[in-house]
Amino acid sequence: MILFDQVLTAAQMRAAEDVLIAAGTSVSAxxxxxxxxxxxxxxxxAAGRTVTVLCGPGNNGGDGYVIARVLAERGLPVQVVAPLPPATEAxxxxxxxxxxxxxxDAAGAVLVDCLFGTGLTRALSPELSQMLQRLAAAHPFRIAIDLPSGIDSDTGQALGDGMPDYQLTVALGGWKRAHWLMPAGASMGERRLVEIGIDAVSGAGRLARxxxxxxxxxxxxxxxxxLLAVVGGAMPGASLLAARAAMRGGAGYVRLLAAERPEGVPDDLVVLTGPAADALADERIAAVLAGSGLERGTDAAERLxxxxxxxxxxxxxADALHLLTPAALQGRDAPLALTPHAGEMAALCRAFAVVAEGKIAQAQGLAAAANAVVIAKGADTIIAGPAGELVFTKPATSWLSVAGTGDVLAGLVASRLANGSAPLAAAEEGLWLHATAARLAGSALLPDTLIAALPAAWEQAA
Ligand SMILES: NC(=O)C1=CN([C@@H]2O[C@H](COP(=O)(O)OP(=O)(O)OC[C@H]3O[C@@H](n4cnc5c(N)ncnc54)[C@H](OP(=O)(O)O)[C@@H]3O)[C@@H](O)[C@H]2O)[C@@H](O)CC1
Ligand SMILES: [K+]
Known part of the structure; x- marks a missing residue:
C-alpha cells in the first residue's frame, strides 16, 4: 500500500529502504x-531557465547526479558543483x-541542493557552509532535495549557522520528522513528496488527517x-473564550462554571456560579475543560x-498544567488530554519525572507517564498518545501566534471530546477546526475573529 502520510526517522527510512532492497530492488534503482x-x-x-545542482558525497548527492542527467537530457542548461567526490557505489x-x-562555482536561476540528506552526521565545515550560502545567494529559486543540507532529519534542528531559505523541499520516499518540525520547517518553503514504493513502517508517525x-x-x-462543563477561574476572560469556542465545536450544550458571573457573557452561554463540585456531579456531563484562566493559587488547585x-x-x-501532579491522577479512569505549549511542557516533564530531549520524546514520555493524549502546541504542533501514537500537523497560519488562540483550541478539543470523539481524534479534529478557521479569518486575526470563522470552517469539513 502506498502511504503519503507516514513520517519517519532516518533509521526508519533506512529500514524501509532495506526491506525494498531485500525484496530485490537495488539502491541505484x-x-x-x-x-x-x-x-x-x-x-x-525551472521552466527552461539555468539550473545548478550541488552534489554531496552520499546518496543525496547521487540523487543530484540523476536530476542533472534527466534535466540535461531534456535540454535544460544544467551545471553541477561537487565539492566532494561521490563516495557510495550508487x-x-x-x-x-x-x-x-x-x-x-556557478550562478543561475535555480539551485538544487543535494549536498546532504538523511545521512548528515555533523555540522557542515566552514568551507561547505560558505559554498552553500554563496550558491544560495547566486540563485533566486532554491530547491532542497529530501532535506535542506545541514538539518538534522530527526529533530529539525540546524546543525550549524547561516542555513539558506528554500522555496521548495522535495521529500524522497517518505516524510522525515524534520519536514514537520521547527526550526527546519520555517526554511523549507513548500513541501512535496516523491513516492518510491516505501511500505508502512512499524512505529512511524503520521501526518494529521x-x-x-x-x-x-x-x-x-x-x-x-x-454537555461540556468549562471550569473557569480567577481570570474569567480566558475560560469565556474557551467556552465560546466550544459552543461552535460541535458540543450541544456548554456550561461555564465560574466563581462569579463574568462580564460580557453572551446570552446563549449558561453560567453556573454555585460550588463546582455540585455542578460537576451532573451525570449528563460528557466532558470537562479546566485550566484556561484558572490561575495557580489555592482556590485554583481546589477547583482542579x-x-x-x-x-x-x-x-x-494553561494553569492546570502547572498544578497537575502524578498523585492527582491516581484513581482516574476517564480519558485525559493535555494541551501544553513549550513552557507548560517543561513544567509537566518536571512534575512527571520525564527525562527526555526534544519535543517529540517529551510529548511521548508525558503521554505514557500521564496516560494522556498530549497536544504539544507551537508552530509545529504534534500529538502524542499513550500507546505511542505520534501525529504531526502541517503548519497553520502564523497569525495564530497571538494571545487567546490557545484558549480557543482547548475549547474546541474539549467540545469534540464532549461530542463523543476519542481523545486522539478529538485532538486532531480540534486542531483541524482551529487551523481552518484561522486560515479563513485571514491576517491579523484575534480570538474573536477565529471563533467567528468556525461555522465557515465546518462548511469545509469532509
Ligand atoms: N532512503 C531511501 O529510500 C532513499 C534515499 N535516497 C537518498 O539518500 C539520502 C541518504 O543518503 P546517505 O545515507 O548516503 O546520506 P547523505 O545525506 O547523502 O550523506 C552522507 C554522506 O555525507 C557524509 N557526511 C555526513 N555529514 C557530513 C558533513 N557534515 N560534512 C561532510 N560529510 C558529511 C557521510 O560520510 P561520513 O563522513 O559521515 O562517514 C556520507 O558520506 C537520502 O537523503 C536521499 O536523498 C535516494 O537516493 C533513494 C532512496
Ligand atoms: K539536500
Missing amino acids: LMEHAGRGAAEWVWRV AQQACRRWGGVPVA RPELTAPRPDAHKYSRG RTALASDHPLVLD
Whole structure:
C-alpha cells in the first residue's frame, strides 16, 4: 500500500529502504526512481531557465547526479558543483551516467541542493557552509532535495549557522520528522513528496488527517451532542473564550462554571456560579475543560482537584498544567488530554519525572507517564498518545501566534471530546477546526475573529 502520510526517522527510512532492497530492488534503482521524481519538480520550477545542482558525497548527492542527467537530457542548461567526490557505489554510478564535468562555482536561476540528506552526521565545515550560502545567494529559486543540507532529519534542528531559505523541499520516499518540525520547517518553503514504493513502517508517525466532521444526526438534541462543563477561574476572560469556542465545536450544550458571573457573557452561554463540585456531579456531563484562566493559587488547585475527582473525560490547559501532579491522577479512569505549549511542557516533564530531549520524546514520555493524549502546541504542533501514537500537523497560519488562540483550541478539543470523539481524534479534529478557521479569518486575526470563522470552517469539513 502506498502511504503519503507516514513520517519517519532516518533509521526508519533506512529500514524501509532495506526491506525494498531485500525484496530485490537495488539502491541505484531507488535512486533513479527518486531522482526522476525530484527532477519533475525541478523541471516545472525551472521552466527552461539555468539550473545548478550541488552534489554531496552520499546518496543525496547521487540523487543530484540523476536530476542533472534527466534535466540535461531534456535540454535544460544544467551545471553541477561537487565539492566532494561521490563516495557510495550508487552515487558513483549515477555520476558516471551523468558523464559531465563539475564546475567550481556557478550562478543561475535555480539551485538544487543535494549536498546532504538523511545521512548528515555533523555540522557542515566552514568551507561547505560558505559554498552553500554563496550558491544560495547566486540563485533566486532554491530547491532542497529530501532535506535542506545541514538539518538534522530527526529533530529539525540546524546543525550549524547561516542555513539558506528554500522555496521548495522535495521529500524522497517518505516524510522525515524534520519536514514537520521547527526550526527546519520555517526554511523549507513548500513541501512535496516523491513516492518510491516505501511500505508502512512499524512505529512511524503520521501526518494529521482531514477529519470527517458532519452535521449533527437528524435525531440529535443538545445532550446527545454532548454537555461540556468549562471550569473557569480567577481570570474569567480566558475560560469565556474557551467556552465560546466550544459552543461552535460541535458540543450541544456548554456550561461555564465560574466563581462569579463574568462580564460580557453572551446570552446563549449558561453560567453556573454555585460550588463546582455540585455542578460537576451532573451525570449528563460528557466532558470537562479546566485550566484556561484558572490561575495557580489555592482556590485554583481546589477547583482542579474537583475537576479531576469528577472522573469525566477531561481536557487540561494553561494553569492546570502547572498544578497537575502524578498523585492527582491516581484513581482516574476517564480519558485525559493535555494541551501544553513549550513552557507548560517543561513544567509537566518536571512534575512527571520525564527525562527526555526534544519535543517529540517529551510529548511521548508525558503521554505514557500521564496516560494522556498530549497536544504539544507551537508552530509545529504534534500529538502524542499513550500507546505511542505520534501525529504531526502541517503548519497553520502564523497569525495564530497571538494571545487567546490557545484558549480557543482547548475549547474546541474539549467540545469534540464532549461530542463523543476519542481523545486522539478529538485532538486532531480540534486542531483541524482551529487551523481552518484561522486560515479563513485571514491576517491579523484575534480570538474573536477565529471563533467567528468556525461555522465557515465546518462548511469545509469532509
Ligand atoms: N532512503 C531511501 O529510500 C532513499 C534515499 N535516497 C537518498 O539518500 C539520502 C541518504 O543518503 P546517505 O545515507 O548516503 O546520506 P547523505 O545525506 O547523502 O550523506 C552522507 C554522506 O555525507 C557524509 N557526511 C555526513 N555529514 C557530513 C558533513 N557534515 N560534512 C561532510 N560529510 C558529511 C557521510 O560520510 P561520513 O563522513 O559521515 O562517514 C556520507 O558520506 C537520502 O537523503 C536521499 O536523498 C535516494 O537516493 C533513494 C532512496
Ligand atoms: K539536500
